[in-house]
Amino acid sequence: MPTSSPLFPEAASTIAGRVDALYFFLIGLTVFFSVLIAGLIIYCAIRFRRRSPREVGQKMHAHYGLEATWTVIPLAITMFLFVWASRVYVEMVRPPDETLNIYVVGKQWMWKFQHLDGQREINELHVPVDRDVKLIATSEDVIHDFFVPAFRVKVDVIPGRYVSIWFRSTKAGRYRLFCAEYCGTKHSGMTGEVVVMDPPAYQAWLSGGATQQTLSEAGQQLFSDLACNTCHRADLKGRGPVLEGVFGQAVTLQSGEKVVADEAYIRESILNPAAKITAGYQPIMPTFQGQVSEEQLLALVEYVKSLHK
Amino acid sequence: MPHATAMPAHHYLNDGYGIKSWLLTRDHKRIALLYLAGVTFFFFVGGAFAVLIRLELATPAGDLVTDETYNKLFTMHGVMMVFFFLIPAIPAVLGNFLVPIMIGAKDLAFPKLNLASWYIYIIGGLFTLWALINGGVDTGWTFYTPFSTVSSTTNVVPTALGIFITGFSSILTGLNFIVTMHKMRAPGMTWFRMPLFLWATYATSLINVLGTPVIAITIALVAVERVFHFGFFDPRLGGDPVLFQHLFWFYSHPAVYIMVLPAMGVVSELVAAGCRKEVFGYRFVAFASLAIAVLGFLVWGHHMFVAGESVYAAMIFSILSFLVAIPSAVKVFNWTATMYRGSVSWETPMLYAYGFIGLFTIGGLTGLFLASIAVDVHVTDTYFIIAHFHYIMVGGTIMGYLGGLHFWWPKISGRLYNEALAKISAGIIFIGFNLTFFPQFVLGYLGMPRRYHAYPPDFQVLNVLSSAGASILGVGYLIPMIYLMWSLRYGRAAGANPWGAVGLEWTTTSPPPTENFEKMPTVTWDPYDYPAIKNAEHRLV
Numbered sequence: 001m002p003t004s005s006p007l008f009p010e011a012a013s014t015i016a017g018r019v020d021a022l023y024f025f026l027i028g029l030t031v032f033f034s035v036l037i038a039g040l041i042i043y044c045a046i047r048f049r050r051r052s053p054r055e056v057g058q059k060m061h062a063h064y065g066l067e068a069t070w071t072v073i074p075l076a077i078t079m080f081l082f083v084w085a086s087r088v089y090v091e092m093v094r095p096p097d098e099t100l101n102i103y104v105v106g107k108q109w110m111w112k113f114q115h116l117d118g119q120r121e122i123n124e125l126h127v128p129v130d131r132d133v134k135l136i137a138t139s140e141d142v143i144h145d146f147f148v149p150a151f152r153v154k155v156d157v158i159p160g161r162y163v164s165i166w167f168r169s170t171k172a173g174r175y176r177l178f179c180a181e182y183c184g185t186k187h188s189g190m191t192g193e194v195v196v197m198d199p200p201a202y203q204a205w206l207s208g209g210a211t212q213q214t215l216s217e218a219g220q221q222l223f224s225d226l227a228c229n230t231c232h233r234a235d236l237k238g239r240g241p242v243l244e245g246v247f248g249q250a251v252t253l254q255s256g257e258k259v260v261a262d263e264a265y266i267r268e269s270i271l272n273p274a275a276k277i278t279a280g281y282q283p284i285m286p287t288f289q290g291q292v293s294e295e296q297l298l299a300l301v302e303y304v305k306s307l308h309k
Numbered sequence: 310m311p312h313a314t315a316m317p318a319h320h321y322l323n324d325g326y327g328i329k330s331w332l333l334t335r336d337h338k339r340i341a342l343l344y345l346a347g348v349t350f351f352f353f354v355g356g357a358f359a360v361l362i363r364l365e366l367a368t369p370a371g372d373l374v375t376d377e378t379y380n381k382l383f384t385m386h387g388v389m390m391v392f393f394f395l396i397p398a399i400p401a402v403l404g405n406f407l408v409p410i411m412i413g414a415k416d417l418a419f420p421k422l423n424l425a426s427w428y429i430y431i432i433g434g435l436f437t438l439w440a441l442i443n444g445g446v447d448t449g450w451t452f453y454t455p456f457s458t459v460s461s462t463t464n465v466v467p468t469a470l471g472i473f474i475t476g477f478s479s480i481l482t483g484l485n486f487i488v489t490m491h492k493m494r495a496p497g498m499t500w501f502r503m504p505l506f507l508w509a510t511y512a513t514s515l516i517n518v519l520g521t522p523v524i525a526i527t528i529a530l531v532a533v534e535r536v537f538h539f540g541f542f543d544p545r546l547g548g549d550p551v552l553f554q555h556l557f558w559f560y561s562h563p564a565v566y567i568m569v570l571p572a573m574g575v576v577s578e579l580v581a582a583g584c585r586k587e588v589f590g591y592r593f594v595a596f597a598s599l600a601i602a603v604l605g606f607l608v609w610g611h612h613m614f615v616a617g618e619s620v621y622a623a624m625i626f627s628i629l630s631f632l633v634a635i636p637s638a639v640k641v642f643n644w645t646a647t648m649y650r651g652s653v654s655w656e657t658p659m660l661y662a663y664g665f666i667g668l669f670t671i672g673g674l675t676g677l678f679l680a681s682i683a684v685d686v687h688v689t690d691t692y693f694i695i696a697h698f699h700y701i702m703v704g705g706t707i708m709g710y711l712g713g714l715h716f717w718w719p720k721i722s723g724r725l726y727n728e729a730l731a732k733i734s735a736g737i738i739f740i741g742f743n744l745t746f747f748p749q750f751v752l753g754y755l756g757m758p759r760r761y762h763a764y765p766p767d768f769q770v771l772n773v774l775s776s777a778g779a780s781i782l783g784v785g786y787l788i789p790m791i792y793l794m795w796s797l798r799y800g801r802a803a804g805a806n807p808w809g810a811v812g813l814e815w816t817t818t819s820p821p822p823t824e825n826f827e828k829m830p831t832v833t834w835d836p837y838d839y840p841a842i843k844n845a846e847h848r849l850v
Contacts, residue, residue: 006770009755019683026681030674037645037670041663044648048584049655053809056839057586057651069591070642071635078631079679085681086624092683093620108460128529142456143550145615145690149756152687156616158551159455160544163617176765180690180758182449183378184460188761272547289545 012175012196015167018088027083029077053152082269092153095166099134102127103215103298106137106144106157109186111177114298118212123192125177127169128202134166140294145181148194156181161219162263169196176269219303222296226288234307240285241278245309266301314804316723317818324823335420336823341406342721343427349399349790351434355389356783358382363745363779366772371763379441379762380447381463387450388441392472393434395706396564399571400517401430401482403713404719405509408486410814410821411504413495413830418488422481430478437471440464449760451561454542454553458534466535478520479567483517486510497832501595504812504836505581505588508595509574512602516563516570518608524560524833527553551616558609566605569701570598572709576665579712580644582810583659584651590643597636604633614685623682630680637673641666656808657731661712664739668704672697675750682811693753699746711738711789718793719807723820724800730792738785744778782817793814809840 011017048057101115101124113121113203127133137146139159146165147154150173155165169175187204213221223229231240241251247266250258254277259265268275270292273285292300321338324330331339361382365373373380405423409416417423440446446468448457457465490503490511530541531553540546542553581588588594610618610626618626644666653659675697679685688694719725748771757768764772806815811834817826 006767007751007755015683019490019687022681023678023687026674026678026684029677033674034667034671037641038667040645041666043647044645044651045653045655045659045663046651048648048651050585050652054583055652059585059587059652059840060589060646062590062592066646067590067639067643071639074635075632078634078680079628081677081681082624082628082631085683086627088683089623089686090620092686142460143453143616147690147756147758149687154615154686154689158617160550161617176756178756178758182380182451182453182456182760184447184456184691185380188371188376188758188763201333229717256663271647 010150010153010173010175012169012171012173013153014170015088015092015149016152016170018091022081022085022088023162026081044280063079065180089126093132093165095164096132099166100130101134103295103302104135104137104146104157105140105294105298106146106183106190107140108142108184109179109190111144111146111179111190111192112295114215114295115206116203116215116302117206118214118218119206122197123177125192126197126202126205128199129172129196130199132166132168134161134164136298137162138162138267138294138298142183144179144180144183144190147180148175149178150175151194154180162267169194172196172198172201215299215302216306217303219299219301219306222292222300223303226292228300231285239279239282243304244307247305247307251276253277254279263301263305267297267306270297270300314802316802317820317822319479319822320723320818321823322723322820323369323609335416335424337405337409337420337423338590338721338821338823338825340423340427341402341404344397344401344405344430347427347431347434348394348402351389351393352398352786353436355386355394355732356786357572357669358386358389359779360783362386363776365762366764367776369764369769369772375821376762377447378445380449380760381441383760384446385388385441386447388437388446388468388472389720390702391428391450391564391568392475393437395568395702397430398480398710399575399706399713400486400510401426401478402568403506403575403710404486404571404716405482406717407488407506407814408510409493410817410825411507411812411815412490412493412498413826413832414489414493415824415826417485418493419485423485426478426481426485428479430475430782433475433478434472436474437468440467440471450559452531453529454531454534454548454555455544457531459543459545459624466532469532473525473528476506479517483521486514487518495830495832499832501592502832502834502836505577505591505594505598506571506574509570509577509598512598513567513570513574516567516602516605520560520567521780522637524564527556527560530556539825546681551613554616558612559606562609562612563602563605565698565701566601568706569709570601572665572706572713573598573669575709575713575716576644576662577640578812579662579665579716580647581655581837582716582794582808582812583654583662584647585600585654585809585839586647586651587835587839588643589646589649590639590775591668591836594640594643596640600636601633604629604636608633611685612681614682615689623786627680630768631677634673634677635681637669641670641673654808657728657735658712658716658808659713660732660735661708664735665705665708665712668700668708668739668742672700672704675700687756688753690759691753692757692759694748695759696749696753699749703746704742708738711735714793715789716808717814718796718821719803720814720821722793722797722800723803723818724796725803725807726796726800727792734785734788734792737781737788741778741781741783741785744776745782746778748774748778750774812836 072135105112113125137157139157144157175194177192231238271289446463540548542548608630611630752771803819
């Protein structure tokens, strides 16, 4: 899969063009100032070259106007760049409301993908073209980094956290996936491909796999296997908080503090239940640290997300 | 060039012979030479690792060394170059030699402490080298957690200990310089009569004293987590892996300025002497050094734009990173303006100054790509970063160091080197450098990640160019080793002031006497006061 040009990477996401525009502006700026400085140096080195061993330079006085000029111009240029780059960045990190969510688990030295419909993949990720795709990622061991150059997106995949990244690919094809954060011996082998497919092909791929549980069904199974359902009940009679409809809502804690029940909150509440106790409940839940894998956690998270009032 | 004279009868180099007169010396000039031996040794060790890295990367497949070995090679290259060459090189060699002479003092404030700094540096360096040879370490010089604390099975703790030890050498040298500059200036040597090299060294010393303890603590925490399983960084022990990055970069970004500020100071001296003219905007250049030192402490978060940093934190670090570019730009413009109507030299030190300004300009401007968050996201952890910081560290710091070494070599050794060879090797270094690192900018934007033992075949052409450049660069670095050593025995005597430069160091003999000046100077003139000296012709020669 050669890149489209030996000097410039293929652009295959909606954000890529905006990043490239900024990049080309920066190249123009760099060329302009480098040529300006190099040109002035060469000009002065020739024009004012020493002509006799005893010659000295002409004394010049400090010039506040000049100093102000070459302070203010770079300041203005950099502030312009700051605003421009920040706008693109905000768009890059804020996902749209409706996204196709896929979970990612990095481990030494492979990428594991978990689709909501139940498909699992390793080192290959199938996504539909022209859809907003959000990846929710974590790591089983050390820090990895999910990097797809053609999409111009990259995010560190950090153990103990959920990070997210989103993109909307613009053309079907196969694009390189790299681990960009050094993660040990086979770091350079932790690569893969993102396969962007036209909607019909994607549908065919989705239905092509053996019939299996969806991710939230797998979560539901675990939820009862681990006996979570004995305390977390929908009927208000459980010893734990009701989970139906909790996702995305603000939860009031014992301290009076309010936190939003997002993926990270649910994960923490499973692994370290005492960290944030919901107001009105006792800290009696046991920890599940070491008993559920990152992938099982994702299934549980997805199940809790699927619970509506 | 004025007529060379004979070597002076008495100078610091013939004031005592034998190994003891060197290893127990308290003379800052001899200690500078001890450091010169140390940093040169570690430079060539680090360089040898770089050669092996570039050889491996000449082909896409990981075929020359195993992946484990490759990971150790880039770690050892980074550790050796950063902690044992780039950080000490200019302050400990040129700074040690010049700080007392430039302010008109006999020595540093604490000569014994100065010798102790060298011993600490050498012990830390040899200890680290032993850890690297005896098994090595594969974490990268950045020691990111939790890889370094729970995953790596290599010599993390011994290497960390070596770096920890050497840090004290930086702290003590910084302290020594600060006290010396405050308390030991000659009569009449006011702050604004100090050469800009001293301003830069002062700013660097401040960072060393304030920043180095942070890296020492950070490294200690890594060792404690690794050995005793206290949870600082490992999430399974309740720690936060990103906390490490905050602590690490709180020192290691200012450390970039520890490495480049002294080179900027050297270049100010080279440009002034090379143009025989006061540095344009002297006070602006002086305060720019301090501004860089202060702002440099506030930009560490730009290393972590993709490491789960909040949008607002990222934007704050982005704007501060843009701001730190301004004083650097001010310096470049002032150096260039200095050349206007100067008496501009084409001698070797000035060639290095031209090289420095040009390459530092590119290095600095490519830094703007990284402060621009949206572009940084794409290029971070790719070869773009490698290219950028080598333009600063190699194109900037090493160019400045070599320029300074060539400029003050006649003062240090009392002898002249072969100018033709020196010019040729400066040219070879410039060409080799650009061929090595320019293709890496392109590779980085194409998406080639750093620290990759093997890579996709379509990246090969650019990698081969880079490896070819590295071999040219290596030759360029070996030639000065040879002719500088040669000059020690066969070079013509330089005389007190071979460049016709001003500055206290050029008023004393070459090499200077042990006490630096026969009669302690009183300063009545501004720095770089060339027209005044033209009027008093006798002081030029």
